[in-house]
Amino acid sequence: MDWNFRGDLPIYSQLVEQIRLAIISGVFPPGQRLASVRDMAAEAGVNPNTMQRALQDLEREGMVCSQRTTGRFVTEDPNIIEQAKKQYAEEQIRAFLETMRKLGYPREAILTLLKEEEKENADT
Amino acid sequence: MPILECRELSKRFGSVQALDEVSLTLEAGRVVGLLGPNGSGKTTLLKLANGLLTPTDGEILIEGLAPGKETHSVVSYLPDRPYLAEWMKVRQLLDLFEDFYDDFDRNKATEMLLRLSIDEEMRIKEMSKGTREKAQLILVMSRKAKLYLLDEPIGGVDPATRDYILETIIRNYNPEAAVVISTHLIADVEQVLDDVIFINQGKIMLQSSVDAIREEHGMSVDQYFREVFRC
Numbered sequence: 001m002d003w004n005f006r007g008d009l010p011i012y013s014q015l016v017e018q019i020r021l022a023i024i025s026g027v028f029p030p031g032q033r034l035a036s037v038r039d040m041a042a043e044a045g046v047n048p049n050t051m052q053r054a055l056q057d058l059e060r061e062g063m064v065c066s067q068r069t070t071g072r073f074v075t076e077d078p079n080i081i082e083q084a085k086k087q088y089a090e091e092q093i094r095a096f097l098e099t100m101r102k103l104g105y106p107r108e109a110i111l112t113l114l115k116e117e118e119k120e121n122a123d124t
Numbered sequence: 125m126p127i128l129e130c131r132e133l134s135k136r137f138g139s140v141q142a143l144d145e146v147s148l149t150l151e152a153g154r155v156v157g158l159l160g161p162n163g164s165g166k167t168t169l170l171k172l173a174n175g176l177l178t179p180t181d182g183e184i185l186i187e188g189l190a191p192g193k194e195t196h197s198v199v200s201y202l203p204d205r206p207y208l209a210e211w212m213k214v215r216q217l218l219d220l221f222e223d224f225y226d227d228f229d230r231n232k233a234t235e236m237l238l239r240l241s242i243d244e245e246m247r248i249k250e251m252s253k254g255t256r257e258k259a260q261l262i263l264v265m266s267r268k269a270k271l272y273l274l275d276e277p278i279g280g281v282d283p284a285t286r287d288y289i290l291e292t293i294i295r296n297y298n299p300e301a302a303v304v305i306s307t308h309l310i311a312d313v314e315q316v317l318d319d320v321i322f323i324n325q326g327k328i329m330l331q332s333s334v335d336a337i338r339e340e341h342g343m344s345v346d347q348y349f350r351e352v353f354r355c
Contacts, residue, residue: 008342049154049155
């Protein structure tokens, strides 16, 4: 997968976000075994301790679980993934609405624009 | 016990104060960036840790010992300029490292050279700058040392070689060893570092973790460095 990091946020929190997104979008499907911390760190080009910290955070959220001898796996619990997906969608919508408000669009206009865009997409 | 400790370490060359009462400790399992402008004392500090220079004042300790015979066997040093004999073949260098260092893992080095298609019959002088840098790094990282001192490992190489070098450092990560990377190319290395040490005019300005700087200041270490060292 493609890893991209911004300068203004801690690297570990960006790792958490990008791995979570990979899980909810199915890039890392449920039950898939994750590569070792060192390999994931090398692939992302980050420090292994930072990757470890990110994976531990995801473990606490339940997105991944570790089995002592066999490594780390993506959760197989559809509820956890669904909930994370919903949360992500809500964040995206909030950010979108915030931008539109800044541009000065009232609520009705936003909905109209959305419907038009949606219709155009359906046509093509 | 820390892997590296400096206590009020000073080094003077004539009237030049290269290091000025530097105190710091480095623990195992950390990858640390030694960051500072040219002439700030980075190379002097690494040479002191390697016993190539002796302190004017204060002390520097590797696992509690002053640099010497015992510490040479646990310190793997990559100097900032080419140091391998030009006429030597890769195979001869492997022999040399095997003779010199008990902790040298020849198989590991051979494997890494093979992956880069570096022929063991090739002489150093026949290599491009990038290949030379990679070959040197492979030799240095193939030792099972406690302290790796890498002086400007990515200076003057192309981006693909830089990526290879950083990836090699990550893949060889050992929780029982510490790695010091001295450089002024901060943007390129900051993602692979745990901690950074800012050094200027022989003084330590800051020792902190990369993510702590990003969290506290909302900017990358590179941006923060530019702010601190604005000319």
